[in-house]
Amino acid sequence: MSAALARVPGALTGQLVTPGDRRYAQLRSTYTTTASPAGILLPKNTAQVVAAIRYAREQRLPIAVRSGGHGLSGASSNNGGLVIDLSMLSRVQVLDERSGLVRVEAGARWANVAKSLAPYGLVVSSGDYGNVGVGGLATGGGVGWLVRSFGLTIDRVRAVEVVLADGTLVRADAEHEPELFWLVRGAGAGAGIVVAFEIEATEQRNVGVAQLVVEAHPDGRTVREWAAYLAQAPRELSAGAVVYAEGRSTLMSITAVVAAESLRRVRPVVEPLLAIGKLLEHRTDLLAYPTLVPNAHLHPNVGQQRGTTTNGLFTRLDDASARALTRATTGPGRAVFQLRSVGGAVNDVDAGATAYPHRHQNTLVVGSVFPPQGGAALDAAWRGVAARADGAYVNFESRPDPAAFARIYPGETGARVRRLWKRYDPDGVFRSPLLTARPARSGQPARSGQPRSGQPARSGQPRSGQPHRRRR
Template identity: 45%
Template sequence: MADYGHDLRFGSFLTPQNRSPEAVVDLALLSERAGLDLVTFQDHPYQNAFLDTWTLLSWVAARTERIHLSGNVLNLPLRPPAVLARSVASLDLLSGGRVDLALGAGAFWDAVEAMGGRRLTPGAAVDALSEAIDVIRAIWAADERGGVRVKGDHYTVNGAKRGPAPAHDVPIWLGAYKPRMLRLIGRKGDGWLPSLGYLRPADLSDGNKIIDEAAQTAGRDPREIRRLLNIQGSFQSGDAFLQGPPGQWVETLLPLVLADGVSTFILGSDDPTVIATFGQEVAPALREAVAAERRGAATPTGRVRPAAALARRRDGIDYDAVPPSLAERAVEPGDREYEGLRSTYVWTGRPGLVLRPATAPQVADALAFARSQDVPLAVRSGGHGISGRSTNDGGIVIDLRGMNRVELLDRDRRIVRVGAGARWGEVAQALDPHGLAISSGDHPGVGVGGLATAGGQGFLARGYGLTLDHVVGAEVVLADGRTVRADAGHHPDLFWALRGAGGNMGVVTSLDIEAAEVGDVVFAVFLHDASDTAGFLRAWGRLAADGPRELTAFLSIVRRQGEILAQTYAVWAGGDTDAATAALQPFLEISPVLGQQARLTRYAALMAPTSDVHHGQARMRGRSALLAHLDEPNAATAARLVADGDVTLLQVRSVGGAVNDTPADATAYAHRTQNFSLTALIRESRRAHAEETWAAFGDAALYLSFETHDHAAALTRAFPGPTLERLRRVKAAYDPGNVFRNNFPIPPAGA
């Protein structure tokens, strides 16, 4: 008996005939509609009656949304492994992680030679496949240092650059029948993919034994290796194997799962009715039957971690206790997806576990598990923040990026429901067809949850206010696991606190936000010589603060090769180009202009979606000050930071106008008199000197998202006295145990 406990998957195995190219594509689309998990295609590059399988896979990937794709099996002798590795990773990235890799050592050697391939003996073909697996995995290991070097008898790679890494942990399945190939699967493969028609009755159990022994010898758990099977049949009555109604198929396939460990059945058929019946009737019934048998036998199920990954686990985390609702998508050190999840935009992290919930109940499960572990906890929406508080070292990160739905609830009231894990580029694109926009920072990769609960100093701020000023409701998972609605009529004290200190109160899973009627905008970029930095700042500040509210300007100052350059991004919220020109023209007169451009565009064009993966940058400190004016003292202090080389970037954002229309006590963000938000990224090597200069700003308020300076006094600069006392009372009511203490910890009242 050999049930390895894998989840059951079902697929189709299609003939890529080229006489009617759309016919095979239609069958692939039918496979997805029928609920199948996988669509595969034969790969015979020497067969002129077939479409090229890799081209077909790419085409079908673009036409489908959910289903995984694979060759069955790809002909390695005619597909060089280094190139194949990049092809697989590229299509996996483009398809959102839906490509699997099945390889064959080669057959039909006359045809392979005719196409320019090398004829190999059976033993040499196995050796070549083993070397190819090493090449492919090394190319995918984008996080490892140095080039790829594999010196083999058949494939040699000498210093090839690594990457790209696939979007998901692409399995390598091998089509195999003979003992030598089966042992290779045990050592290096992720799955065994034979065709039932080529097997004798005992071949499955005998093959499993060989694979399992080889896996154990290599220090692997045999359960790491999925067992797949190509099958054929029909739903007409007959005496042959898999001939009969769906119920008979279930009875026939059930022993293959329970006794022979098969967990993926791939149906070889080009009959639409057979494919549909297999997906819609056989698959769900067999899943139900297997689940019942496994419950009775207490069969271990779920994901099996490779031994190498288990060795990277961190102390203080009970990995075996991760809730079932989260286990499948949980990411640990050593997993292929870990490199793209461990860090934030600025800060490099090394968490022990990343949990990726997709629903509020799953967030509650993640919180309950995290609370039971003796390690730090971080919550991440997009990971773009400067503060670095959405990662950690050795702890747990709850990553919300799977909760990224954008839904227009009410067009007349302009109410939009946005998942906390969405990025603002996705929001802008979703709202643009409706003529709507939400002011949302200056980068499309910023996550909704972090920005909308901390402030939201965006390109439309002077005309429309902060992002949080337009939040009208939120769904929140509290520290005790309850999910509540917070708005003006439900938990109003929590609703007040979420708008400015949301990261301290719970995990916000979605927000209802009032959007603005925004279509075309004027976007201008100016590059100035800012040698007289203090004078430039004073002049720029006057124009930015005194201009019409439709104009919001952001300024970035850097020092490069001895020159001080100032770049202005300015957005006029509307399509009146004459009014925009009149407001922008004075900016061209304050110092020598090195470059300028302006264009009429859509707001969504400024926030084009990005799929950037964060890998951290050089360690740096972020300092923040909210200022009423860029007067002489403030401008001189800022200029000194640049001139002395203390900062890599100095940025000023306009936050007056509509931002200051909201009463200071209406939200936990209480800074409603300032016109500018100043941010400096301080070089770590210059930190002490920069702090001395920064002290000239006195007790200026700060903006949490841009601040990494976390001494106790900073809390009162983030939240004025009355605001902080009220927050402490709310904290005592909703998070008395101070579970959410990673984001400028607010002690509960009475603590």
């Protein structure tokens, strides 16, 4: 152990992992970035989180906070600093089965949450990959498989427990600390450490899942028709698509999830998607919700999935944007794009109700390139897509900087976020790279990774960025 980290307080005995510890190799990095922190603190409860913050501040080292470690920016680890890893705070408790109120600790993974709630017939719409940590997703937004039916994950949060930079534990909800409650739903990374969430889960046991692969027309019409249908489809339908090159062709691998308990309801809702391009594969099943975010997803995060990613929100994908997106998949950078449906219940929420202000858009487009391609290739691919973008989502940005902040938190929302970050963390202990990083320049890619595939992985499924045609 280095001399700088020798004086561990009694409350944290045995909870500090340093280089040389056999656990260090699996804790040092994130999913997207290899890192070398001076140490990783593993608090088991809220009192140890308080002790961890105070200890880390005493060391005068950079602090990173990790719930799951899937963040594309790699900010949940660092080089030479301390990481407060919440993975041991992973309890899931049903507080009120009748109302669906559940308490979930920030270090839980969404696969564990889904499995824990399944016996009660409850679900939380929470991203699309089971190994993602609760804390990062539930403070940024949460675009899940049931997003159009039930909204973002943050829209179902009813209270939070937050440890502030000075070690104070605060409970925030609509009536108590309402400004903090507003902030942590969309911009929580700069406020403190959220250790637990009270979330109103939804009653749902099974969902209809249609998986299809279509050949996308090179003029962009397939992408445009996908987005146009999802914008006005029944709310039971949420969908994601991966758009990628296979040879000289562009394919769309689509997963459509319908919040319905009967295939008789599912099939007519997804049928229009079968006609948007040349259909290569198709299968529709009725599945238990945990199948979408299974325990098979759980794995260590050791920097294994690098890449460079950005995103934009669109009210409407016009012909030019859809055409540019499609052509970029077969261009020199071989970009991979994901489409995520939003709208529906997301847009029922007032734009000022949370720190996620994007309440009129219908489609989230995520663009990624992978080594050896970098930032310059992504910028070239994204330029033609981004002309009509109207906002961005914090959890799908691998190059956080002030320019990204302006897209993610525009106008008065951004001013309020800055003001509240300063109020709750006046010393900048949890200072976001969205405020401090230099704007990324072409040719200087961030070391980061891609988002999850728009396909619910079963055991053995490839990651996004490695798409292929699957036979069912």
